[in-house]
Amino acid sequence: MAVCVAVIGKENSPLYLQTISTNNELRFHYIVHTSMDVVEEKVSAANKNSNDIRELYLGLLYPTEDYKVFGYVTNTKIKFVVVVESSNTTLRDNEIRSMFRRLHGAYVDMVSNSFYIPEIGRASCRERV
Numbered sequence: 001m002a003v004c005v006a007v008i009g010k011e012n013s014p015l016y017l018q019t020i021s022t023n024n025e026l027r028f029h030y031i032v033h034t035s036m037d038v039v040e041e042k043v044s045a046a047n048k049n050s051n052d053i054r055e056l057y058l059g060l061l062y063p064t065e066d067y068k069v070f071g072y073v074t075n076t077k078i079k080f081v082v083v084v085e086s087s088n089t090t091l092r093d094n095e096i097r098s099m100f101r102r103l104h105g106a107y108v109d110m111v112s113n114s115f116y117i118p119e120i121g122r123a124s125c126r127e128r129v
Contacts, residue, residue, distance in 0.1 A: 004028040004083035072100040
């Protein structure tokens with residue numbers, strides 16, 4: 001199960017960040033912020049080898065003592081970051097991929113809504129996550 005979900009904009013500004021507990025929220029902001037460097041490295045490396053269709057799922061960005069950080073980038077350069085506990089050994093890679101696909105689908109549905117207002121959209125995004 002994810003302990004933190006973040007949506008990061010094109011210019012690496014956080015659009016949405018939700019944690020399970022509010023006690024470690026600042027720590028998760030730091031983890032997500034530091035993961036942006038790894039995301040940029042993986043995206044630039046993929047662009048150099050752009051002979052085939054780019055893979056949206058970036059995989060494991062980096063592990064910490066307590067958490068594993070996974071990344072996903074859309075074609076419009078919106079980034080999704082999911083942080084899971086390192087002790088969760090039952091979570092497989094294909095489950096993380098499907099989690100990102102569902103998050104991406106929810107994000108597309110939210111942004112495609114003609115009544116979507118970005119400031120109000122955070123509450124509706126929280127309901128979907």
